[in-house]
Amino acid sequence: xxxxxxxxxxxxxxxxxxxxxxxxxxxxxxxxxxxxxxxxxxxxxxxxxxxxxxxxxxxxxxxxxxxxxxxxxxxxxxxxxxxxxxxxxxxxxxxxxxxxxxxxxxxxxxxxxxxxxxxxxxxxxxxxxxxxxxxxxxxxxxxxxxxxxxxxxxxxxxxxxxxxxxxxxxxxxxxxxxxxxxxxxxxxxxxxxxxxxxxxxxxxxxxxxxxxxxxxxxxxxxxxxxxxxxxxxxxxxxxxxxxxxxxxxxxxxxxxxxxxxxxxxxxxxxxxxxxxxxxxxxxxxxxxxxxxxxxxxxxxxxxxxxxxxxxxxxxxxxxxxxxxxxxxxxxxxxxxxxxxxxxxxxxxxxxxxxxxxxxxxxxxxxxxxxxxxxxxxxxxxxxxxxxxxxxxxxxxxxxxxxxxxxxxxxxxxxxxxxxxxxxxxxxx
Numbered sequence: 001x002x003x004x005x006x007x008x009x010x011x012x013x014x015x016x017x018x019x020x021x022x023x024x025x026x027x028x029x030x031x032x033x034x035x036x037x038x039x040x041x042x043x044x045x046x047x048x049x050x051x052x053x054x055x056x057x058x059x060x061x062x063x064x065x066x067x068x069x070x071x072x073x074x075x076x077x078x079x080x081x082x083x084x085x086x087x088x089x090x091x092x093x094x095x096x097x098x099x100x101x102x103x104x105x106x107x108x109x110x111x112x113x114x115x116x117x118x119x120x121x122x123x124x125x126x127x128x129x130x131x132x133x134x135x136x137x138x139x140x141x142x143x144x145x146x147x148x149x150x151x152x153x154x155x156x157x158x159x160x161x162x163x164x165x166x167x168x169x170x171x172x173x174x175x176x177x178x179x180x181x182x183x184x185x186x187x188x189x190x191x192x193x194x195x196x197x198x199x200x201x202x203x204x205x206x207x208x209x210x211x212x213x214x215x216x217x218x219x220x221x222x223x224x225x226x227x228x229x230x231x232x233x234x235x236x237x238x239x240x241x242x243x244x245x246x247x248x249x250x251x252x253x254x255x256x257x258x259x260x261x262x263x264x265x266x267x268x269x270x271x272x273x274x275x276x277x278x279x280x281x282x283x284x285x286x287x288x289x290x291x292x293x294x295x296x297x298x299x300x301x302x303x304x305x306x307x308x309x310x311x312x313x314x315x316x317x318x319x320x321x322x323x324x325x326x327x328x329x330x331x332x333x334x335x336x337x338x339x340x341x342x343x344x345x346x347x348x349x350x351x352x353x354x355x356x357x358x359x360x361x362x363x364x365x366x367x368x369x370x371x372x373x374x375x376x377x378x379x380x381x382x383x384x385x386x387x388x389x390x391x392x393x394x395x396x397x398x399x400x401x402x403x404x405x406x407x408x409x410x411x412x413x414x415x416x417x418x419x420x421x422x423x424x425x426x427x428x
Contacts, residue, residue, distance in 0.1 A: 002231035003386045003395060005343045006322060008222055009287050010178050010279075015219050017278060018180065021271035022212040028270050034277040035184060038156040040169075046185040046196055047273055049206060051150045051170040052079050052255065053264040054185040054196075058146070058166055059087045061195035068117040073103050073129075074376035076122040078351045079260075080148065086261065092116070093353035098326060098378040101125065101312040105133035112137075118144035118165075123152035124350075126176075126294070126321030127312045131161035139163075151321050153177060154291065155283040160186050171276055173218055176321060177287040179276040180214050181206075182268050206269040231341065249347045293389035294320040297396060301325070301387070304400055306409045311382060323387035327407045330383045336406045337385065342399050344385045352376045381410050 032042035048054040066088040072080065074093035084091045094108045101124050108119065119138050121129055131147065138145045147160050150170035155177075160167025167186040171179040187193040223229060237244040255263045268276075279287070298320030302313035311324040327333050330346055337344040354376075385399065 001227045002234055002338070002341045002343050003227050003391050004225040004230050005345050005384055005386050006174060007225045007388055007390050008173060008178060008218055009176055009290060010180070010218070010222070011286070012222070014275070014278065015215055015222070018215045018271060018275045019212060021274045022208045022215070025208075025270045025274050029273050029277050034273060034280060036156075036280055039280065040159045040167075040184055040186045044186050044188060044193065046187055046193065046200070047268060047276065048183045048185055048200065049266050049268045049272075050172060050181060050255075050264060051148065051168045051183045052083065053266070054168050054183050055080065055148075056083050056086075056261070056264055057196045057199055058185070058187070058192075059083065059089070060199055061192055062144070064089060064117050067115060069113060069115045070118045070120055071108060071111050071116060072120045072353060073122045074353045075124060075350055075379050076148065076353060077349050079255075080120070080122070081351075081353055082260070090115075091353055093376070095376045096124070098311050099308060099314045101127045101315045101318070102129045103134070105137050108134065109137045109141075112141050112143070116141070116143060118146060120146045120148060122148040122150070125312055125324055126151055126319035127315040128152050128158060128317040131164060135161055135163045150175065152319075154319060155288055165189060165192075171279060176291055177279045177283050179272060179279045180218050181211070182272050182276040184276075200267055203265050203267050205267045206272065208269045208271050211269045211272050227341075230343070234343075245345055245347055290389040291319055294323070294387055297387045298323055301400060301403070304404060305407065309407065309409050311378070320387055323385050324382045325385055325403065325407060326378055326381045326410055327383055328381065328410045329406070329408045330381065333383050333403070333407050336402055337399065340398070340402055342386050342402070344383050346383055348379070348382070348384065350379060352379050378410070
């Protein structure tokens with residue numbers, strides 16, 4: 001028996017509804033039917049196949065001059081950077097603090113050059129950044145503000161900052177209240193919104209059968225991630241010499257590596273939009289319970305582990321969409337948790353912008369890539385641990401006990417440097 005790192009936030013009745021819609025749904029719902037009346041204003045909403053699709057559409061519609069810079073939070077998904085670079089633009093990373101999951105507005109302002117056109121921030125792990133200072137900086141310099149809220153959907157409680165130019169919400173397979181795809185974009189400027197809508201209309205429509213296959217695939221995941229089934233599958237793959245961690249991560253991808261832009265440049269199918277409308281409408285009496293449980297468990301874990309070990313512990317909006325723990329002995333933690341039946345992992349869809357292939361080009365004013373994302377390398381210290389509402393309280397407490405016994409905090413670089421200057425070893 002093994003508790004999976006994350007179970008899909010969807011029920012069997014939702015999966016059945018989606019399959020029925022692939023057979024009977026014909027009329028595409030209006031935006032108001034999808035987003036309802038208490039969340040994103042319907043006249044500012046665009047329904048897209050995914051956040052990747054929406055981000056690509058937005059950059060196409062904006063048609064920024066080649067070589068323009070987009071300041072982006074240094075921790076994000078690789079495809080965000082890939083899309084920026086595909087449009088002939090330059091991503092410029094600004095550090096994200098591990099404790100607050102915020103970017104420093106003062107540091108962000110220092111990154112602005114005459115070539116800067118926009119600021120893109122990714123809200124991480126179920127938390128949100130304080131957008132007020134970021135918006136103030138952007139308005140002083142005439143920059144666009146885009147929020148990537150893919151990991152931060154909380155129902156009607158947040159629809160993006162009132163002065164952000166765009167906020168993007170994901171309902172992909174592993175997201176809160178998943179529709180197994182789909183995204184909602186809130187675009188404030190009417191002219192930009194019209195261009196995005198017209199561009200999307202030129203795309204082919206996702207096949208309803210492709211969506212039916214996706215439902216069937218993820219119904220299989222729902223069975224696979226039942227603790228007893230999951231434990232059996234992990235043991236079988238181990239005997240076959242297979243790395244189940246990588247196999248699971250590969251199978252969970254929404255888009256393959258080849259023909260990426262062909263895949264994302266599609267309109268969502270009618271059944272997908274119908275499913276998305278259902279998940280938004282039923283959130284408060286369904287997925288919200290799991291969200292509250294994860295939030296409480298993230299707070300509890302932060303109170304019991306050493307300061308700095310639970311990423312985002314100082315962010316007051318943290319909902320622990322996933323539960324990242326920062327440790328110096330990640331391999332040992334994973335080994336002990338897995339032996340005890342908890343599927344901990346290092347694997348993540350996130351990256352640090354500036355690592356290797358994503359090193360930004362030097363820009364005016366002598367600003368280069370060196371040292372720009374040094375703080376954000378906390379991402380490499382993370383182990384993700386199970387924390388969902390499907391885990392019984394007794395098992396949750398057992399996992400906490402293991403973490404308290406095994407997990408070791410990361411010594412800060414600053415502390416290590418001071419000790420070295422004083423001639424004291426870290427191991428003393």
